Structure formats: C-alpha cells, structure tokens
C-alpha cells in the first residue's frame with residue numbers, strides 16, 4: 001500500500017532524485033536474503049543527516065522464531081549501532097520481541113478501530129499482556145462509534161464442513177448481510193458513516209490454509225473448485241477477489257497483480273484472503289471467518305485460534321465487524337462401567 005501511494009504521489013509530481021524529498025524505491029527481500037539486510041543498512045545509512053535517521057516500519061515482526069523476524073532485528077540493531085540519533089517507529093509489534101539495542105516508548109492509543117470493534121480485539125490483547133501492551137483508555141474517536149458487531153453462525157442443516165471457508169451457505173449469508181449494509185448499492189446503512197459502501201471496502205479474512213479460488217489447467221479447465229464460501233458469495237452476484245495459498249503457487253503473475261490491486265483497492269471487488277496477506281491494510285467492513293492452518297495448527301486450542309483471529313483479522317476493521325461463530329467440536333465419550 002505504501003509503495004502504491006508513493007508511486008501515485010510520484011506520478012502526480014515527479015521529483016528527480018537526489019532532490020531532498022524525492023521518493024526512491026528500493027526492494028529488499030528479508031524473507032530470503034541475508035545480503036539484502038546489509039544492502040538495506042548501507043542504503044539507509046546514506047540518508048543519515050546531522051546524526052539523525054527516521055525510519056517507519058509497518059507491521060514489524062521481530063520474532064526470533066521466524067527467519068524474516070531475525071533479519072529485521074539484525075537490520076535494526078545495525079542501524080542502532082551506527083546512528084547515534086535513530087528514530088524508529090514500528091507498528092504491530094509484540095513488545096517482548098523488540099531488539100535490546102532499542103529504547104522503546106510504547107504508543108498505545110487506538111487509531112484504527114471503532115470502539116465496538118476495539119472491544120473484540122481487546123479480548124485478545126487482554127490475554128497477551130506479557131507480549132502486547134494493552135490500549136490506553138483515551139483514544140482518538142473512531143470512525144463511527146458504537147456499531148453493533150454482527151454475528152452469523154456456521155450452524156444448521158444448510159451449512160457444510162467443519163469451518164465456514166468450506167461452506168457455500170456461509171458465503172450466501174455473508175453476501176446477504178453485505179447487501180443489507182448497502183455494499184455495492186451506492187448507499188450505506190452504517191450509522192455515522194454515510195459514504196457509500198463499495199465492494200472494495202470489504203475484507204473477508206481467515207486463517208485457513210484451505211482457502212482457494214478455482215484452479216485451472218493450461219487449457220482453462222477448472223481442475224479444483226473454489227472454496228465453498230467463495231462459491232456462495234459468487235452465487236449471490238458479488239464480485240470477488242481471492243488471495244489464497246494455492247493461487248500463489250499456480251499463477252505467480254496473477255498473484256502479484258492481485259496483491260497490488262488489493263493493497264491499493266484498485267478494483268471494486270470484495271477480497272477474500274488469509275490474514276497473513278493483509279498485514280498493514282484496513283477496510284471499513286471486515287468479515288472474520290474462523291479456520292485453521294492445516295499444517296501449522298495441529299494441537300492448537302480453539303481459544304488460541306480465536307485469539308489470532310481477533311489480533312490479525314478483526315484489527316483490520318475500522319467500522320463494521322461481522323463475526324461468524326462456529327460451534328465447538330463435541331467429542332462423544334463413553335465410560336465403561
């Protein structure tokens with residue numbers, strides 16, 4: 001999103017580097033390259049002025065359990081060693097992971113979510129006070145106060161599968177709720193938020209690794225159908241963009257194009273995606289679909305899954321949150337007597 005906005009600013013008013021204030025875009029791959037860490041340090045050090053450097057890190061993950069988190073920590077530690085007056089602003093941080101070379105000053109004022117949404121996020125934050133600072137009480141007024149969170153349920157005869165991602169009926173019911181809110185109609189039924197709601201104002205977010213669009217072979221034949229929830233949304237006529245695991249593997253070019261489109265909301269479509277793909281982004285309406293990552297979530301409790309959903313899906317929402325409840329698995333037990 002930042003890259004897209006900078007590109008727009010550049011095309012509107014091109015300022016050639018090295019003029020002060022000119023935008024210069026670099027691309028570093030912290031997921032895969034140690035060399036890029038050093039290159040980023042070298043490039044940033046050329047911007048130091050009077051001993052000062054100002055850096056913004058969006059959705060900074062310093063976690064040592066993750067290789068990109070380790071690289072980001074290394075990058076920041078090297079900057080801190082070399083720049084006497086380093087000012088670094090980082091969003092989305094677990095404070096327990098902050099590199100020791102930094103002197104943290106937490107900003108805990110809620111900036112994004114309406115109070116009703118914030119309460120749902122805080123349910124998770126309150127359980128993680130050892131690694132996340134709780135929000136402070138005095139927040140900036142949210143964009144639309146006190147909207148009731150809408151709760152749907154993946155539970156009755158028409159619903160299929162363990163999780164809503166698999167369920168066509170959930171897709172239809174989410175679509176009906178979005179229509180009721182005025183999405184795509186040129187209007188909005190959100191109190192205090194009369195600007196018309198477009199399809200691009202909606203994220204449908206899940207943790208599930210099972211989310212996918214139709215997968216086609218080279219001849220254009222569908223070899224594997226889209227997830228149930230995607231089919232249900234399309235049955236109701238909603239324009240849908242899916243960012244899922246399989247889509248990334250099967251068509252890299254389409255994936256890159258869709259990521260860019262979603263980041264800058266270029267195309268008027270509802271986005272259905274995993275929450276790891278929309279870090280740093282927000283939408284007025286967010287639908288939270290509980291689900292699991294097939295390989296990584298073995299043995300995780302439903303409570304822990306719910307905690308992640310609130311931190312990484314609900315927190316994307318500025319105004320209207322829609323949650324889909326899933327009934328807990330009931331295990332039949334018998335006792336020999």
Ligand SMILES: [Zn+2]
Pocket residue numbers: 153154155159160163164167168169170171
């Ligand atoms: Zn369902």
